[in-house]
Amino acid sequence: MKVKSIIGKLEASIDTFLEQKKHLSEYSIRNHKLDISKLIFFLNENLDQEFNLDLVRKFISELRKSTSKTSIRRIISNVGTYFEYLIDQEKIEKNFFSEISPPKIGKKLPSIATTDEIDEMIRCIDKSKNLGKRDHAIIEFIYSAGLRVSEVNNLNIQDIDLNQNQAVIFGKGSKYRSVIFSESTSKILKDYLEIRDNSKKEKAFFLSNSGVRISIRSIQHIVKKYISLAGLNPKYHTHTLRHSFATHLLDGGADLRVVQELLGHTSPKTTEIYTHISVEKSRDVYTNAHPKA
Template sequence: MTTKPGRRRRARAEHGGTLDEAHWNTSVAEFGDHLRTSRQLSSYTVRNYTSDIAAYGEFLRLRQVADLDKADRRFLRDYLAWLLELGYVKASVSRKLTALRAFYRFLADRGDVERDQTDLVSSPRLDRRLPVAATRREVETLLEGPDTATDIGVRDRAILEVLYSAGLRVAEICSLDIGDIDFSDSELRVIGKGDKERVALLGRPALAALSGYLNESRGELSVKTSETALFLNRYGSRLSARSVERLVKRYAVNAGLDPDFHTHTLRHSFATHLLDGGADLRVVQDLMGHSSPATTQIYTYVSTEQARRVYLNSHPRAARSNQIPTQNQP
């Protein structure tokens, strides 16, 4: 009589066993393959999900739990509390729970676990956080950072210009191929979340930076003539998301910007500056690739708050008092 893998792990755990590392690593790797092939998620998302599951593995080892069926509601709550104690913000903990739910569904479908209680645990209540946008002057300072006397600097200038001009996610700019650029119509073909295709627009500075990169510098980086990726690393391969995040952070630090400035700050700035300029919310939604207008709506609050700060700091009367008297007030 054969025993299901889940039963074998459960028996070991009941006798004080530890996590079967070989089986665990195989399960996590196969989960990543499932996300990549069946769900067609980007390599960036797959890496984040498998990293989140690795954190769960650390907790299993800490608690000396080998049987994944022992992850009841209380155990999972303890895991979330442990993450918060480690200093993870609520948004990160919520994402890790989302990854864990997907992992348990995957294991349940294969028969590796008999029960999945992850849906019984609620995500931490998130504090409402408005996206932080840089000012136009700060963005200009950032864009001037790369040394365009070097091939890497020319590439980096093009990356920064495209991130801001088109409002791209980091995974989107890394997945761009040369053939995705349409210089005649100032457009980019972008594959966003869920493999949804959209058209992004490019301004003159971004087009000029791209043209300079393609004509002067990309050929110096390309050691593989068959490589179709738009942005290459110094070894001629497609630039990774982590590399883009690092270069943006480096230029932000060099420019003296907020230490929390990152690639998504440019995307936030893209949306906020469009709305400040009078763009329609639906147009901004389409340009950003948001499936729901509610996701884009949050940028209207940022724009309103900026308008309030400008008013209070600039208007001679507003500086004295920002309260509007009612009819009963003298």
């Protein structure tokens, strides 16, 4: 089959495919669209070629020149999912991406901020201003409850019980879970609610400057801003607070199963990476302190 005969089918079905992915996060949907667009761009440069396994391998080979292994794995998965959809819709007959082995990547331990570093971030916030109170509440809540940025974005007023210090979170895979947070975090959230703009009757808990639900990008920008002001590792980001939450709990003696449930991980293997971080930390302490090390 020539590329010319398939490219129209690929372009025409993207929107209906993405309609079925509404349960995914904003970023996941965006990545699906971008990844499919990368393939379409490549195919437009190879219109006279046969669309077969060799051409798909050439596409992956081109990606390797400027794309990380992690991103290539995601592209193979996302485009492969799209081709399975097209097969179900009887638009195409074969999914060549199912025959491509994704590149192997080594296990990389996430960066962890210390409690002192997180405190320094919070000290950099001007809490006398309304936006400062909001930013303080966002950072404190992410770290106190171990939230993903999309979960903070999805949070609504009715999801939080400040009397019980707990919240119902709409998380990854369209699953709900309960999280708990400290009394001090509860007070910070209450301080934010006192200055929150209620004029538009917006149901979102955290609002932007214009009084609507704050975007994922804005939350990321807020966290990055205070990481920079505090002079912390520039590789730190919003998810670093979630990683730090999990690691600090395990360092404090929390049971792995409890941490798994608080993070919303389906498998304990996902949570186990934080035990590796704690082991690495112990190794560093031993190496630096033991006279025979």
